[in-house]
Amino acid sequence: MNDARVVLFFNNFYLYRMKASFDFEQPLVDLEEQLEKLKQVADKSKVNVSATIRELEEKLEHTRKEIYSNLNGWQKVQLSRHPGRPYTLDYISMLCDDFIELHGDRTVKDDKAIVGGLGSVGGQTVMFIGHQKGKNTKERQYRNFGMANPEGYRKALRLMKLAEKFNKPVVTFIDTPGAYPGLEAEERGQGEAIARNLLEMSVLKVPILCFIVGEGASGGALGIGIGDRVYMLEYTWYSVISPESCSSILWRTWDYKEKAAEVLKLTAEDMLSNKLIDGVIPEPLGGAHHDPQAMASAIRSKILSDLKILGRKAPAKLVQERIDKFCAMGVVNEPAS
């Protein structure tokens, strides 16, 4: 299925993203270099520069705070795709004392772009499901860049039904550039697979928590995104289309991706103020990849506190509230009758 050229295209795409720092992080890189040089000088000559070093460190800290608290939409999109960010299996291993991965949709095959299984968090058994991206070229190819085929969504549904049967809550991690737009995906009903998940998740009788931990692109994200609580990490995005594709459709060129990121209002902050998600989880300064453990522990406390509240609700009430929440989304004009 993976034509060599496709792989090459995506690899180049990822290599471009692989740059350790983004343009907007350049001042930090410069300061860090300066600091490094100064430290070397201090080691060699015995001149006392500790005051200057301290000053530089303070400046670095200050600049860092300033840069990361003033990111625009496109910059957050870039951060959400940082190759160093933790992915689903990283979070699972940081959160769980024990984890058993479960495979396959029982119909076609095991999709590697969506993973799932039973994990134990603070003594509580949880069904984890999430998109999985790869850390290097080979892994990325193996994971199909986090783009699931229909069998991925059907595996997710199978695991949710399993969780429902044994009354275990479901936690999903969303991080996908979209559902895979391939020939076989169409043959096996990509649309039907996602649609079925939307319907089944909205009436699943156990609590569902969803975390957007990277990219939340359209139906591919929503296909495992119907939850009682939906959270976005601070530097992630969630919308109906990626800024690049939006730009190419509306402006007929990729050059307006920054503008598209702006107008789509796809950041966690915007999504919360439009009441399309339930909360934003702050990330460590500079992004989740700067301190994965701290990120995981923030997610862990969210899971535990939410499950405590949701676990007390009767299944019928839980489902009704979930449906009501999604049905309230949308803005229309209606003349007063």
Added chain:
Amino acid sequence: MSWFKRVKEGITTKTEEKKETPDGIWEKCPSCKKVLHLSEQLENQYVCVYCGYQLRIGSKEYFEILFDNNEFTELYPDLTSADPLNFEDTKKYTDRLAEGTRKTGLKDAIRSAHGRLHGHDLVIACMDFSFIGGSMGSVVGEKIARSIDYCIEHRIPFMIISKSGGARMMEAAFSLMQMAKTSAKLALLAEQKIPYISLLTDPTTGGVTASYAMLGDINIAEPGAMIGFAGPRVIKETIKKDLPKGFQSAEFVLEHGFLDFIVDRREMKEKLASFLRMMAS
């Protein structure tokens, strides 16, 4: 020497004697390129008399074809799109909406109505492709959601006629969430054991395919309709191969098991009536 010689030079008909054909009387069939008269189209349920091509039509025509005596009550006709994101690309979203209404006389890309089909009560929500590509925004989602509530309250079977390019980009994540909303409501309709028929017409793609269009108790389509999740251009660019002939046609989707049957527009009303009859008795 040429075998044909022009006797008079240039166009000799005087301007005032020029005859104009009124607009909308004749239409060329996009498939066989033969010219069809409006009366022929009307008589033949907007199917080409020469090649059987199902012309692209809107809610007005579908209601006319399916509802007895073209009698129906339109539901929630006054809902219109807001602009929650103040969206502007090369044009303002509000301008696009105004232009859509001016061109088509429609308020948004869907109309819903309660009528009778061979005596059976039925609510039909029908999409209009002519309004911003039949894109699904808050109005489409809200009308479908309320129509389902109406069907549950009155215990009437529900039908959606899909014809859409997918989600409406100008409402971004709001339109994405309409997929969730309509699917959730359909789950409630299913719990009430009220039949839901999904008719997929040319074209049905993107977020519409990935939500209500694929969730029917029966999914049916018109012959030759283009049905898919991803657009053919995107797929072609991704796999870097030419797509097989007939890829994403209704016949292809039927063959792969996602449709119950394909029905010609001229036999649709009869077939729907027998389905409704069997479900009711």
